[in-house]
Amino acid sequence: MPESRRQLDDTLGVLLARRKSHGRLRRLSNAPPNSVDFSSNGYLSLSTNPVIQKSLVSRLESELANSENSNALRRRSILGSGGSRLLDGNSSFAESLEAKIASFHNAEAALLFTSAFDANTGLLSCVPQPGDVIIYDELIHASVHDGTRMSRATKRIPFSHDSISETHQWRCSNGEDGHVGHQNKSKSQGLDDVLKQLSGDEHVMSSKSNVFICIEGLYSMDGDVPLLKKIVETVDQYLPSGNGYIIVDEAHSVGVFGEKGNGLVCKFGLENRIWARVLGFGKAMGCAGGAILCSSITREYLINYARSLIYTTSMTFTSLSSIDVVYEYLISGHSEPLRQHLETLIGHTYLQLHALCARLHPGRRTLYIEKRPSKSPIIPIFTAHPRNLAEHCQRHGFMVRPIVAPTVPAGSERVRICLHSANTPDQIDGLCDAIGMWVQSQMATEKLQLSKQQHKQITYGADVVTKQDKPRL
Structure with a gap:
C-alpha cells in the first residue's frame, strides 16, 4: 500500500480509537437466529406476514409469466x-x-x-x-x-x-x-x-x-x-x-x-x-x-x-x-386486528415494567421507565449502562439494542424496546424477567462499590488522624 494511503488509514484509525474510548464505536452485527425480536422497526410484522408474502410472490410470478410470453423488446x-x-x-x-x-x-x-x-x-x-x-x-x-x-x-x-x-x-x-x-x-x-x-x-x-x-x-x-x-x-x-x-x-x-x-x-x-x-x-x-x-x-x-x-x-x-x-x-382493513393486538401488547409491557420498578425500586441511573403509558410500540428504558443491559438481554435470547450518544443526546442513553404484533405476552414477560435479573445484579454491584468507597474513606480518615496524633520525636 502506498505511504499516502497508510497515513490516511492512520488518521482514520486515531479517530476510530477516540470514538471507541468514549464508548461510541459502532459495529455491524447480526441478530442470533433464535432470538426474540424486540429491536426491529417492523411494528406490524408485515414483512413476515404469510398473506402479504404469498401475494407478492404471486404478483412476481404473474409478471414473469407475462414477460416470458412477450417478445424480447416488450419484456419488462x-x-x-x-x-x-x-x-x-x-x-x-x-x-x-x-x-x-x-x-x-x-x-x-x-x-x-x-x-x-x-x-x-x-x-x-x-x-x-x-x-x-x-x-x-x-x-x-x-x-x-x-x-x-x-x-x-x-x-x-x-x-x-x-x-x-x-x-x-x-x-x-x-x-x-x-x-x-x-x-x-x-x-x-x-x-x-x-x-x-x-x-x-x-x-x-x-x-x-x-x-x-x-x-x-x-x-x-x-x-x-x-x-x-x-x-x-x-x-x-x-x-x-x-x-x-x-x-x-x-x-x-x-x-x-x-x-x-x-x-x-x-x-x-x-x-x-x-x-x-x-x-x-x-x-x-x-x-x-x-x-x-x-x-x-x-x-x-x-x-x-x-x-x-x-x-x-x-x-x-x-x-x-x-x-x-x-x-x-x-x-382492505386486514391490518386492524394486528394494530389492536399491538396496542394490547404495549399496555401489557408497561404494566410489567412498572411492576418491576415498584418491586425493586432501582435508582434513575440504574433504570427508569416513563410513568405515563403510551400507545407507541417504541418503549425507551433509560439507564446509565445501556450496553451492559442490552448484552444481558441478548444472552437470554431477547434482541434489544443499546442507544447511546451521538444517536441520542449525551446523558439520555437507553435501551430501546420495539414491540411487534407478532410478539406474545409470554415473550414480553420473559424479557421483563431478564431485565429484572439485571437490575438486581446491578443494584448489588452498586451497593458493593458504595460499601468499598465508604470503607476507603473511613480508612483514609483514620490514617489522617493517626498521623496527626503521632507525637514528634
Whole structure:
C-alpha cells in the first residue's frame, strides 16, 4: 500500500480509537437466529406476514409469466428499473401507485423516493429559498439535518423537543420532573420562543421569507408523539400571514396511527393544515422506500429540482409491488386486528415494567421507565449502562439494542424496546424477567462499590488522624 494511503488509514484509525474510548464505536452485527425480536422497526410484522408474502410472490410470478410470453423488446425487468424516473425508470405502475398512496392518506399528490432519507434530503435541500428559515425539533432525524445543511435557507434554528412533546406535557401536568432518567436539560428554546422571535423579523412578517417547521409523527428514540394540533395553532398565531409551512416526518407513525394506519396527521384530521408529509415504508409498512405527500405543484417542483430523485436509479418493479401489496392489505382493513393486538401488547409491557420498578425500586441511573403509558410500540428504558443491559438481554435470547450518544443526546442513553404484533405476552414477560435479573445484579454491584468507597474513606480518615496524633520525636 502506498505511504499516502497508510497515513490516511492512520488518521482514520486515531479517530476510530477516540470514538471507541468514549464508548461510541459502532459495529455491524447480526441478530442470533433464535432470538426474540424486540429491536426491529417492523411494528406490524408485515414483512413476515404469510398473506402479504404469498401475494407478492404471486404478483412476481404473474409478471414473469407475462414477460416470458412477450417478445424480447416488450419484456419488462423485475430486477432493475433501468435508470432514474426522468430517464427510463418511470412507469405507469409507479404513477398509479403514487395515486393510490395519495388517496389513502387524503393527500393531493404523492411522489416516490428510494428511501425516506432521500425524501427528506430532497425536499429540504431544494424547496427553501434564500431568505427562508427552517426551524426543527432538536431530536429530528439525521436526514432532516442533512437536508437543511444542503438547503439555501438563510437561517436554521432548533427548538426543544419538550416544547412540543405530548409526554412532556403529561409529566408537567402531573407534577413530575420535566426530564426523565439522567437526561440533560435542553439548551434549545421552545417552539413558541423561536416563533416569537421570528415574528419580529420584517421579512418573515411581510411574507417575503417563508418558515418551514420540521417535526416527526412518532419519535423513534423516545417513542413519543408531538402535540400536533397545538403546533398548528402556534404556527398560525405567530405567522398569521400563512407563510409557516409544517413538514411532518411520518416514517414511524404511518401504519401505526390513524384510520387503517394512514398516519398521525390523518388521525387528527389535519391533512389540509400540514404542508408536506414524508412517509417511510421500512418501518411498520414492512418493505422499503419512501414518499412525499404534497400538492401537485410541489410534486412537479420536486421532479425538477430534488437531486435525490433526479440523480438516482428509481425503484424496481419488485420494490413497487411490495409497497402496493402492503397498501392493498391496509386498505382492505386486514391490518386492524394486528394494530389492536399491538396496542394490547404495549399496555401489557408497561404494566410489567412498572411492576418491576415498584418491586425493586432501582435508582434513575440504574433504570427508569416513563410513568405515563403510551400507545407507541417504541418503549425507551433509560439507564446509565445501556450496553451492559442490552448484552444481558441478548444472552437470554431477547434482541434489544443499546442507544447511546451521538444517536441520542449525551446523558439520555437507553435501551430501546420495539414491540411487534407478532410478539406474545409470554415473550414480553420473559424479557421483563431478564431485565429484572439485571437490575438486581446491578443494584448489588452498586451497593458493593458504595460499601468499598465508604470503607476507603473511613480508612483514609483514620490514617489522617493517626498521623496527626503521632507525637514528634
